[in-house]
Amino acid sequence: MADLTSNFIGIKSPNPFWLASAPPTDKEYNVRRAFEAGWGGVVWKTLGEEGPPIVNVNGPRYGGIYSGDRRLIGLNNIELITDRPLQQNLREIKAVKRDYPDRAMIVSLMVPCEEEAWKTILPVVEETGADGIELNFGCPHGMAERGMGAAVGQVPEYIEMVTRWCKQYTRMPVIVKLTPNITDIRMPAEAAMRGGADAVSLINTINSITSVNLDTFTPEPTIDGWGAHGGYCGPAVKPIALNMVAEIARNEATANLQISGIGGISTWRDAAEFMALGAGNVQVCTAAMTYGFKIVQEMISGLSQYMDEHEMTSTSEIVGRAVPNAKDWQDLNLNYIAKAKIDQDLCIKCGRCFAACEDTSHQAISMSDDRVFEVKNDECIACNLCVLVCPVENCISMEQQAAGTIDERTGKVVEAEYANWTTHPNNPSSVM
Amino acid sequence: MPNDAQTHGIADHRLSPPDYADNFSDLHAPLSDHEALVAADRCYFCHDAPCMDACPTTIDIPLFIRQISTGTADSAANTIFSQNILGGMCARVCPTETLCEEVCVRETAEGKPVLIGLLQRYATDGMMAKAHPFSRAADTGKKIAVIGAGPAGLACAHRLSLNGHTVTVFDARTKGGGLNEFGIAAYKSVDDFAQSEVTWLLSIGGIDMKYDTALGNGLSIDALKADYDAVFLGIGLSGVNALRAEGEDKDNVRDAVDFIEDLRQAPDLGTLKVGRHVVVIGGGMTAVDAAVQSKLLGAENVTMVYRRGKGRMSASGFEQELATSKGVRIIYNAAPLRVIGNGAAQAVEFAYTHTVDGKLENTGETFTIAADQVFKAIGQTLDGAPKGLKLSGGKIKVDAVGQTSDPAIWAGGDCASGGDDLTVTAVAEGRDAADDIHKTLTAEG
Structure with missing residues (x-):
């Protein structure tokens, strides 16, 4: 069986399959189950600053799009960042990392666009023993209205500025997570690079309304008669994500920028495609939310079989192989x-x-x-x-x-x- | 064609060669790539899947189907073989309609389960055409004797070899496979699959086959215990129950298992003789296999008679339907009274039965069916087990991991207590006993 060991910006994991920062990685209980199932790493669901945790809606958080046979191909999400106390999350991160030292533990962060806020949170995250951080500049709903998430990711100057603060105040590798809700993905990627980012991850979710109830004339998901746009993900967004990954990989200015590929990855083949277009590893969410953590077993066996059949001994042999063939x-x-x-x-x-x-x-x-x-x-x-x-x-x-x-x-x-x-x-x- | 279905008595060549070939072709044709993808697409990848629980070997069915759907059928085969090294045969002979497919959630939802058996065959056939997927662990220096080269013995031997032990398999017959080779209907295992599977299984190495050797015929259990670190018994049930009906010693009254064995080993099906009027007595898989194959050999009338009701029959609903679809008549609730005939069988007289206070009794009404050939398929019994082993329900008593009352002897398959008499159950028992033998031998240190 092929060796799937992954080294992404110096962070080692037994395979290149990480769980993306999202509901599946919000708690110790889930993350332990994920690691038991075989995931190579997780990006812990986004932490905010110390203080009263943010609140979520108490109605439906997700909307969906089906293909035939009720196969969920698109998911829309209006959940915000973690609504649990910072200290509790930090304790749990530390405990899980201690018990699974061979797995990648990345912590997603989103605090106000102020130097002091970042300077304050970075040391406490570092103290957990986490392997790296991911800056959430992508969430398109709720937090963006408060000047965070996609509101930062849509302004290259802010991306550069915050990334620079993070590189200044922590020794941990910094991954900048990009929003696709912009016109040219190369601009934020270049900004992250200028700020000193070790990698970018993309795509975060796409602004979306999944459907409209034609009896009540309310957008779905509906909360007490109203709906708000959410972030769209799942297999349906994969082509958009693949293109954005390729755009960065074949852009001369960012050609050496490491990429963590995200967007609708459900099978080993999806993962290999992202890697071929330049992603050093991949992150998964919707597929796990649809089928459970066990799907990683198919990703592991499938990628391994593919590599054996192509006489590849390292996942790095896949990374970027299709980039020279992606043209205008x-x-x-x-x-x-x-x-x-x-x-x-x-x-x-x-x-x-x-x-x-x-x-x-x-x-x-x-x-x-x-x-x-x-x-x-x-x-x-x-x-x-x-x-x-x-x-x-x-x-x-x-x-x-x-x-x-x-x-x-x-x-x-x-x-x-x-x-x-x-x-x-x-x-x-x-x-x- | 000298004979046909109406030829009196017992006759060979009732059919033309193309008819034999057609009648004994694959019961279920293998899936094409397209069919496999369509079938795999229907799987919901259930959590803690009911199909997996229903499989005696606990194959991770949702995983292997997902692997097929993502174009990695060899990985799917690995998933299957790591749990069930005879996954190829089980894909053909498992009564999936009473196991995995019965509990498939799409059976619940739509009355049409995912085609698990055929998908398993798709994956395993592909891998078996290429290579053996496993290699042995470093040699442990331990030697184990396996008695019986049927599904239980082969599964046990393979798992032991995988773990680095050296195995000698003894079998009374001239080739391996056990009931896979000698005891199931020909249309479930075409193209000599049972032998190809044995050859493929043995290609892992570390397994020495000794044929024409049975306990009491060149083998003694005490000598084996002295020469080997452990002994596994997978000797099956070689005894056959008697009808206990008058006239069962008449000519042309045979054990169904012998008829099936002759049929499986016949190089030319046309040379097999079958009656114009065949009566099969019994209600299990062996009875169905004998009845259906009699019909497929060209018998004009084949009647299966079972002493209890349809629901009590151990042959599954699918098997019963298969029999009737081939033209076999099934009579329920009737027990044989006597075989009538002057030297050879000519008819069988039955009495209808009913259950009174939990006991099966004759109603007093009788009927007679013409029969120039009678097959007995009323169950097999343990024969030739080593003296001194404790028995339970007429079988060798074993615990959950196959250990007998003798700490150096394990047993599995039909000869051992517990579980249904199915190929897949035998595989699970052989495998689990091997794991326990491995644990025991390596713990001794």
């Missing part, structure tokens, strides 16, 4: 020509490919009286929609046309050379 649109090879191909043996004759192509694409699939569906190569632009709507795996595939053959759609010879938009004759600003 203008870099893509316009001489690459593909055509859809339908495997008639696998086809179950549902006709979804035909409906999709005929109604919404390029009329490139024919349908016979006896329901045989075939691709018309002289119409197919290889858009991939038929592949996506086909219910049978591998029934429709995209086949590259060999150089030198004729593209029946354009009547032109398929060129062997790479050529992109920047040099295309139709581009008024092409550099020939």
Whole structure:
């Protein structure tokens, strides 16, 4: 079995799977169960400053989006940071870390944007023996209204400033957790880097309203007739998170910034994808909230099998492997020509490919009286929609046309050379 | 084709070769990749899952199904084999409808359980085609004798070898597998799977097989105790209950287990002789296997007669339905009075039964069924167990980890007390006894 040991910014854990700062990591009881289940580390749910703890709503905190078969694919959350006393959390963190010295223990923090507040909390966290801290600049609801969380994360100057304070007042590694509720994720990442952050983690949750009750006309989740936007997470946000991770990984200014990937990770494959796009490790929440802590066993066995099959001995061999292949649109090879191909043996004759192509694409699939569906190569632009709507795996595939053959759609010879938009004759600003 | 279903008496070649092949093909075809993904997608990954509790070997079913759904079927196979090294055979022969699939929450919700057995087969077949997933621990220098190469003995031997012990398995027959090889219906284990599984299991190494050797026939328990550090008995039930009905010694009245064994070992099913009118007496899996296979060999009329009601039958509802779907007629609440015939069986006379004050009694009404072949399937008994071991309910008395009344002897499978007489139960008992033997031998230090 492959060695899954992870070393993320000097923090070691037996595997790269951490639980994200969230409801599952709010208490000693949960975190002990997580470690018993096999999680490599946790980011303890965000602590606030000393004093009366914050309060949460007493109605529904979560809303959800289902795919068919009631599979929870998106979760919306309006819970705030921990509502338990600071000292109690610190005691519990210390006790758990003492009993699980091989696991990563990161403490998430959110205090007012004042130097004194950070200067005060950092030593008491350090005293627990925690391995690092994560600055919660991401929570988009409640705390942001009070000038914390996403309110900090949306202002690069604040990110830089607070990160610098933290690096100044603690020896612990500092991870800056980023909000996706901004226009360009590279700006806050660069700010964190300027402030001296050891890593960024992303994404935090996305502003969202999951649904509206059409009998009462209230947004869900509803508290006494009203609803407020919450933070969206779960499998549905994974593509957004993957892109943001890639944006930072392939940005020259932040190319060496370590990334902890977060966003809808449910399986070993999701985790490996984040790592391939530059994440040194990953954090998980919704999948654990949906299925329980035991899912980490599948992540461990799956990543291990994948690494064995690819003769990899360290998770670092996955990290960043896909980054050089993540490009801008203008870099893509316009001489690459593909055509859809339908495997008639696998086809179950549902006709979804035909409906999709005929109604919404390029009329490139024919349908016979006896329901045989075939691709018309002289119409197919290889858009991939038929592949996506086909219910049978591998029934429709995209086949590259060999150089030198004729593209029946354009009547032109398929060129062997790479050529992109920047040099295309139709581009008024092409550099020939 | 010289014979057909209407040929009188007992005859071979009642069917054409393609019919035999078709009748004895896989009962449940294996899942394709697509079917496996669709089936796996239905699993809810239940917490503390009922299916796992219902499995005698406690396979982590939700985990292995999730592993299939994430494209790592080999990891799924590991999950299965780490609990049940005969997971391949169990995927074929387990009565899942009364075990894992019966308690599946989707059975509760929709009357359609997740296809756990077929998914297990999907994962295990894939791995078994590649390699053996485990390697032995460092040699402990301990030697253990395992008597019986059936599911219990093989599971025990494998687990012992895994833990670094050296194992010698003795079996009375010429090849291993026990009832997997000799005792279950052919359509549940096609393509010589039982032997492939034995070969694959043994590829872990450290296990020496000695065939044609049985207790009392070249083996003495005292010598084994002297030569080995521990002894495990997985000797099954080799005795057969008598009908205790008049005329049971007539020709063509056979034990169903012998008929099934002949069928499993026949290189050409066409050479097997089967009656035009077959009567099977009994209500267990062996009775169903004999009845269904008689029908599949081309018998015109096959009747299974059980002395109690449908609900008391030890063959599951699924097995009963399988039998009736193949054309077997099942008569409940009737007991055999006598086999009629001049030398060979021609008919069996039965009496209807009912239960009075908890006791089964004949009602007084009788009927007769034509039978040129009669199979007895009314249970097997322990035979040839070492003298001196305490018994319980006619079986070798064992504790929860398989230890007998002799501290150097463990036992499991059908010959041991406790548990149902199922392959999967035998595997669990063999495995657990191995773990206890390991614990005992390594604790001695």
